[in-house]
Amino acid sequence: EKVEITKEQRALIKAILAAYDRHQIPQDVTKKLLQEQYSAEENFLLLTEVATSQVQVLVEFTKNIPGFLSLDREDQIALLKGSAVEAMFLRSAQVLSKKMPSGHTEVLEERIRKSGMSEEFMTPMFNFYKSIGELHMTQEEQALLTTITILTPDRPYVKSHEAVERLQETMLNVLRKLCVLQHPQEPQYFARLGRLTELRTLHHYHAEMLTSWKTNDHKFTPLLCEIWDVQ
Numbered sequence: 001e002k003v004e005i006t007k008e009q010r011a012l013i014k015a016i017l018a019a020y021d022r023h024q025i026p027q028d029v030t031k032k033l034l035q036e037q038y039s040a041e042e043n044f045l046l047l048t049e050v051a052t053s054q055v056q057v058l059v060e061f062t063k064n065i066p067g068f069l070s071l072d073r074e075d076q077i078a079l080l081k082g083s084a085v086e087a088m089f090l091r092s093a094q095v096l097s098k099k100m101p102s103g104h105t106e107v108l109e110e111r112i113r114k115s116g117m118s119e120e121f122m123t124p125m126f127n128f129y130k131s132i133g134e135l136h137m138t139q140e141e142q143a144l145l146t147t148i149t150i151l152t153p154d155r156p157y158v159k160s161h162e163a164v165e166r167l168q169e170t171m172l173n174v175l176r177k178l179c180v181l182q183h184p185q186e187p188q189y190f191a192r193l194g195r196l197t198e199l200r201t202l203h204h205y206h207a208e209m210l211t212s213w214k215t216n217d218h219k220f221t222p223l224l225c226e227i228w229d230v231q
């Protein structure tokens, strides 16, 4: 039967896309990525600055997700803490896979490769970036996928599981219709997006990345320590 996006769903897409487009990392941070010299130390510091800025952007974006602010306040924090890494993997993948104007992509990739991260995390991370790139997601799909990742009910310490599940279900219904309408030649497209559960394993790798950086006496910003429970 014909797939129809309702008026409410269109309004939802518009609100989420506007929030997604509005919240970008400030130019002065991304400009540094091109200017500073290369050393593992400098790369780590720059990536820490980008990650901190990305968390701030993520918090602002999340506040604009329709319905998020009506969730229990502690659950809002639990959802942000539980999804930050995955949302940042999605965002970094979207940025690295789209050919950014001023050759940012190569520079970013180079700085990630040379930031003191061990090889064992590099491979899964860049495979993930490659698989995201191959999906050629539209802006709406990227914004909705990030929203759905944030609204994952089974994060640690979430109390009103059903309230979050209802909100996530609403977004999944919209994404499902969008995929059918925007990728008519590929009926399996929505299922492929769902298979991004690799995100969960990357979350696991990331915890180990943090530990290995920490043992090499790398410092994180207060915001990153708070959102990632780093001492």
Ligand SMILES: CC(C)c1onc(-c2c(Cl)cccc2Cl)c1COc1ccc2c(ccn2Cc2cccc(C(=O)O)c2)c1
Pocket: 023, 024, 025, 030, 044, 047, 048, 050, 051, 054, 085, 088, 089, 091, 092, 093, 095, 096, 108, 112, 115, 220, 224
């Ligand atoms: C603390 C730091 C060393 C770190 O720890 N884990 C990761 C980490 C890593 Cl190394 C990979 C994936 C996720 C995380 Cl948290 C990182 C680096 O984090 C990021 C965060 C965001 C990133 C990047 C790279 C790109 N982006 C997105 C981006 C870049 C430039 C502009 C914009 C924009 O929206 O305008 C967005 C790195």
